[in-house]
Amino acid sequence: MSGSCEVVVVGGGQAGLAAGYYLRRAGLDHVILDAQSQPGGAWRHGWDSLRLFSPALYSPLPGWGMPGQDGEDFPSAGHVVDYLRAYEQRYDLAVRRPVRVREVRPTGAHLQVQTNAGVWSARYVISATGTWQCPYLPDVPGREEFTGRQLHTVDYASPAEFRGQRVVIVGGGNSGAQILADVSQVAEFTWVTRRPPRFMPDDVDGRVLFDVAARKASGAGGGVSELGDIVMVPSVRDARERGVLHARPMIARLSAHGVCWADGSEQPCDAVIWCTGFRPDLAHLAPLLPGWRHGTAPTDGTRSTEEPRLYLLGYGDWTGSASATLVGAGRTAKATVADISARLAG
Template sequence: MTNASQVVVIGGGQAGLAAGYHLRRLGVDFVILDGQSTPGGAWQHTWDSLHLFSPAAYSSLPGRLMPPQPGETYPDASHVVAYLADYEKRYDLPVQRGALVQAVQRDGPFLRIQADIGTWQVRAVISATGTWTRPFLPAVPGREVFQGRQLHTVGYRRPGDFAGQRVIVVGGGNSGAQIAADLALAGDVQVTWATRRPPRFLADDIDGRALFDVATARRRALDEGRTDTGGVTSLGDIVAVPPVRAARDAGLLTVKPMFSRLTSGGASWADGSHAGADAVIWCTGFRPVLAHLTPLNLRGRRGHIATHGTRALGEPRLHLLGYGDWTGPASATLIGVGRTARDAARQIRDLVR
């Protein structure tokens, strides 16, 4: 049996909920299909100590300010999960859970969505599946011979899992800095932090509020044909959240250049030095989750789908939301996704009415 709806939103995390909010306000008939069993998107799977970069009021989806978390300037992940669950309920968003989408295909004037709980035939699709379920692991020599534990950011939870161990954290971004700091501050973990270039910390007074403004200003400059400001990357790579500042200022973050290879018992560098390791944590980023769009044959050589704003150039009935700056400035953030969700919803409303 084929289900009927004007629009399907694929993904029930922050981007999918923001899209649902605007579609509801515009009177568009839609359903949100989410592969997870509970609300909260990727936030329900992060490490225990993760906190937002911004205060609650600057980390909100459209229509509903995130309430402050008592005792916390920067809310933790559990607070975000509770906020997203409340948001979904408050706006009565039609989320169907346990609905993993396998394929989106062209079907004449419609798009056909095949999920494990059924099939939908729709006029438009918003893909908002994010990146969390597609971690990236670099091809580093020796990965297959290392005898210790290897895990990605998605598998890290707490320092206690590595008590008394030697751990190499790989990656010079926010995740690498925060996990290295989390382990170092525990006091009973020997941490080596390996990065491809020296870590670039943003000024200590920079948080998500300023980053959103910088990303928006860059997009505006590009849209108006002015000089590229460089955006957030011109300021640095790492937001100096309190635990990172504490570990950095205490001299607990031992930084080394990227090793040349892993060995059975650790890592070796080009200068001949070696560090023993019981575990390697790869904080090496993610790739967009787009396998369900493969039948549309839209992906370029770098794996991205060419878009104008959020609309796919090769399929105007498809919008991509929340994957990063290529689908809107700061669109992978709570505060940033609202604007691009609004624009996508308006274009879809005009398409289906």
């Protein structure tokens, strides 16, 4: 496969589909290249109990809202996957899969998108690959020495595999709290965080978070971080009722059979779950972004300041307020496609 078009979108998750919706509305010739074998993006790989932070009503992609899920205030990952699949079909989006983009290179007036299935040439490229493929592990001494099991959020599926074990969960964000809520029901657990966990009020969900982030972007208030780090979804509220939401300070190192703190105390464990976040999946853009080193890339809105024919969509607040959420991806995609349309018309 190969071809030439005005816009190539790299990634067919929520941000890529939002871009496709607006590109189709704008009448721009485009293709969406997705490395996944099926629709759903990163939501296909979440753990069994993973939930959205917002009710379905407040988690729409552009054009068509997410239907509610029977019996659930906060939709499951599987429900989100079904929604993304139906969304793709509803708008007949131009997704080709599985196509893995190896790199994007400048070639005169165009960008060349090299894949395992051929080469595409485009006037503009929208990168929407997200972060799930790039889990971050902190450089904690002794990680190579530890003889137990180590896994990241991306590897976690359900608490059943830890039944009766001693488990250390590292990380004070939403994934750490939700996985703690799971594992604490079946295992002996310890939760460690770099700073004391900050829980948001019970009535704060993704809708409130986006509104706060939008006001911050307009200079009209403080940011989401002022509210806390952890959304109190039902499983986390249940963990609070069970009295298990207590964290110890961050470990200093791992030993062969456990974890150690700065005061020299040691605790044996069978497994460590690193809920320590992600980095943007931008390796395919290395020829365009020579200064990129596994972090963010400089942008003006979503447009790269190093390569003006490249847009970065859905990676976090540095590519638009709340752009890594469903509703935020739609709003930043709209501005991105409007900018591309104006430049093509010019």
